[in-house]
Amino acid sequence: MRGPGAATGNYALECAMDELAYKLDLDPLELRLRNDAAVHPPSGLPWSSRAHKECLERGAELFGWPRRMPEPRSMRQGDMLVGYGLAAVGYPWFRARCRARVTIRHDGTAYVCSAGTEIGNGAYTVFVQLSAELLGLDPEEITFGLGESTMPLAPQTGGSGLTGAVGSAVHEACRGLVSDFVVLVGDDSDSPLRGCTIDDVEVGDGGIRRCGDLSQSESYRDILARHRLPELTADGESVPLTPQELGMAPAGAFGAKYVEVHVDADLGRIRVARALSVIDGGRILNEKTARSQIIGGTVGGIGMALFEETVSDTGSGRIANATLGDYIVPVNADIPDMQVEFVGSWDRANPIGTKGIGEIGLVPAIANAVFHATGRRIRSLPITMDQLL
Structure with a gap:
């Protein structure tokens, strides 16, 4: 339930960006770097802070993105198809009285x-x-x-x-x-x-x-x-002041997500092998708790991408999997070791320099990695084995 609406919207947008990159025969990272917004597009105002480009570039360096072979189904590890996926993420600035x-x-x-x-x-x-x-x-x-x-x-x-x-x-x-x-x-x-x-x-x-x-x-x-x-x-x-009163566009959190997935070429089983998050969260008050927020959001993203699905009975309209015995969520064995790094600096939109980081999701990076591994573009969630057979 993190960012209801935002998570699914980000999934659609970032999958479309990935699809565009392949259509243009362009590295998905390069496409995003070329289109980075130096100022706030609707207003033309400068951002209160924005290290999105740094997120993308630092993430590529830590993840080893240059090792990626661009063609889908071109990377293997034994019987497993290997896919690298990238997604740019953001959550808008919000501060109430x-x-x-x-x-x-x-x-x-x-x-x-x-x-x-x-x-x-x-x-x-x-x-x-x-x-x-x-x-x-x-x-x-x-x-x-x-x-x-x-x-x-x-x-x-x-x-x-x-x-x-x-x-x-x-x-x-x-x-x-x-x-x-x-x-x-x-x-x-x-x-x-x-x-x-x-x-x-x-x-x-x-x-x-x-x-x-x-x-x-x-x-x-x-x-x-x-x-x-x-x-x-x-x-x-x-x-909270308006952008015009501030003389700048209050920036929400930005980030880059990189994941590696392994897909069984015969069975279609998907495993997330690595997950990296590089986040511009403004001033980080407590790195330990902030890192836990990002890990929690990432686990939720893995659940949304690969496991969680509400099933309705067509005859009665009732939820058919209304218990945790039937509604599948990721458990420890489904979650890889996760790397989190923070970049960026003090955000000028508030006196303590922070941004909100509770709702930075992961789903698009997994879907894009699955496409890179298999060559199949999945446009519904969760991504399941039968869709890849």
């Missing part, structure tokens, strides 16, 4: 919250990590709250947009809270930060310090204690 609240308590620890939900996507991990960075605290000193309607407004978890929305709101809330601390000590003769503005300071070591001068610093705990305050709280709001 969002709010967050941050509180520094008397002991110097922080509580940050927003009403988004954690559904196994690693939200707690990256939001704690981001909050710690923005406040100059250790992650162990941050408690992050999610999933309650009493918390500040947040959008749904979906559209690859939660990190950008909540993270941007957390950024504004943390910056607002640090500014409030600076104002609090602005006329305080006992503070080494007296007379500072928000632009004169940085965070670190549990408090605030003058930029470039570690000796001129003060902890949140000491500031609150001296001013007899139990805590200090600030709210932040993230409001």
Whole structure:
């Protein structure tokens, strides 16, 4: 269910691109490189960031794409037909309005919250990590709250947009809270930060310090204690701007997928032997969880391409394979070792530099690899043995 509509649309588009490349007698990689969009095609605005070409070229290098023999059915490994497939992938930019609240308590620890939900996507991990960075605290000193309607407004978890929305709101809330601390000590003769503005300071070591001068610093705990305050709280709001307001086209995630499939020449059985993903995800907050997102999407793509099919009974209209005993999904033995690499840099469309990476799919690369291995263009999913016999 990742990217409903987008996954099937990407499959149709990238298979058509692959078919066009063969029609032109052109390497599918070269066709995509020649048509890379330097600016946003509908508006002509520059991208907020875009490393799609780098994804394609780095992927070709890591995968060994130059070893590919261009003719279908021209590569073999024993009795197996070998196919190399490539697909360019992307998921559009999405960021909804969002709010967050941050509180520094008397002991110097922080509580940050927003009403988004954690559904196994690693939200707690990256939001704690981001909050710690923005406040100059250790992650162990941050408690992050999610999933309650009493918390500040947040959008749904979906559209690859939660990190950008909540993270941007957390950024504004943390910056607002640090500014409030600076104002609090602005006329305080006992503070080494007296007379500072928000632009004169940085965070670190549990408090605030003058930029470039570690000796001129003060902890949140000491500031609150001296001013007899139990805590200090600030709210932040993230409001997405239009491309015209930004002066650039907000770029979603881009990537390149390379797969190698082995197809039994006699039986038509398909195995994915290798899968490589090179992704432009903007700033990656946590590479371990981000890599897991890409692996999860890839496994879903393998299921969509080769296994998963809803079968309806023609007489009753009921779903005939409504249990996991009948609805086939990939298991460990169906999944190869997967390589994931991130390229690209900070995306300028939001203050934390991220893009959404939860819905980058894989299906077209498998279908294109099957064509390269067998010479048969399959235009329906899943691709099954009987279609290749």
